[in-house]
Amino acid sequence: MDKASVTKVCIDDFAMKKRYTYGTVMVDIESKNIIDILDSRDLEDVAKWLKTYPNLKIISRDGSITYASAIREAHPNAIQVNDRFHLLKNLIDYCKSHITKTINFKIPIEQLVNNDDKIKKPLTKMNKEDRIKEVQKLNKDGFSPHQISEALKMDIRTVKKYIEFVINEVSSIVKDVPQLKHEETVSKKEKSINEVRKLHEQGHTIRAISRETGLARKTIQRYLDPNVLVVHAAYGTQRNSILTPFHSLIDELLEKGFTFKEIEENIREKGYSGSASTIRMYTTRKRRLIKQILQSAKSRKETVDRQHLIKLLYKPLEKVKEISLEQLKAVLEKNPILSEIYDIVKSFKEILSNKDPDRLDNWIEKAKSLNLPDVNKFIKGITRDIDSVRNSITYTYSNGLAEGSVNKIKVIKRIMYGRCNFETLRRKVLTFEKLRKTN
Structure with a gap:
């Protein structure tokens, strides 16, 4: 390959052994082919590797400071372009982190x-x-x-x-869950009976049918009986407890405010002979239900889930069906900082999509004024790498080709599992790229 002809590339790291050893892949932006891979992502190794490509003019990368330093050392005049996807993702992740730390899982608002x-x-x-x-x-x-x-x-x-x-x-x-389960069970049993009878008609022995269907031989014999019932004989019957005749009386006494002891004495006088624990279980459940009904009647609150507020960082309100405009307004009234967070995310998206780097300085000042620790971390990161961030807004280049190539390398690594040293992997990857180019 003529290395002098390569002028525009994107680079990204990939794991040789996750959390232990990493490599770097280089993709030609114009041909969209993998040019080379390196068995390191250290500054010195990457800088030395990049120097072997003498005419690099544009290099797209993620926010890695190591790669930024290596590119400056190898090609100080090259244009570095930060990846827009990673920029936006990092901003949203920091905003999400702040929301998660400062806002409860459920936010109560006035109904x-x-x-x-x-x-x-x-x-x-x-x-x-x-x-x-x-x-x-x-x-x-x-x-x-x-x-x-x-x-x-x-x-x-x-x-x-x-x-x-x-x-x-x-x-x-419209069917109740027990009814649906019952119908499913009946259908399954009916299917098994039909299968057993069909195999029997074809001359199979009970032992052979057992091997074929996995059913016990006694079950098969029962299924072959023409009088067998598909629906269980006990279906539809309900056993009453010893307390059942007293339910309405207990409900009446509870409504009047009787204590558990008074209820027990009252129903024992009426002929109840069961245990006190049975009465206690029933009255406890009933009291809990009454309490819930009273609370719901008095309550003027509803809740909004925090996860739906986080979704608004990614999507506009009209695409998040779980929350209405009125609910959002009520939440923002209680948490005004949320409105500011949504605003900086929205305006940053507009800067990227409209290719308007002149608005970046004002955006940074506005984001700083919020004085949020998580957002300040993002601002510190892009300020340190401000030239490449501006270039990501100005130019159309991205790191998408390198990200896709990393996925391809992972697939090849899995295919080569057990015999994948770096040189073999490199030869295989470059051979595949050469074949793809010729085809």
């Missing part, structure tokens, strides 16, 4: 006013079909899944599932 006007409270006697229709109606009215979940006291996953149901198919879909 939105329009929830009281339009969203009904859960009805204890509402059947599943009615709940699905209620969820879909509220979703159509513009309420987010989280608002519906809070108002109807339903799990967010259930709300999302109900939203996806087709209205005219709701009736056929």
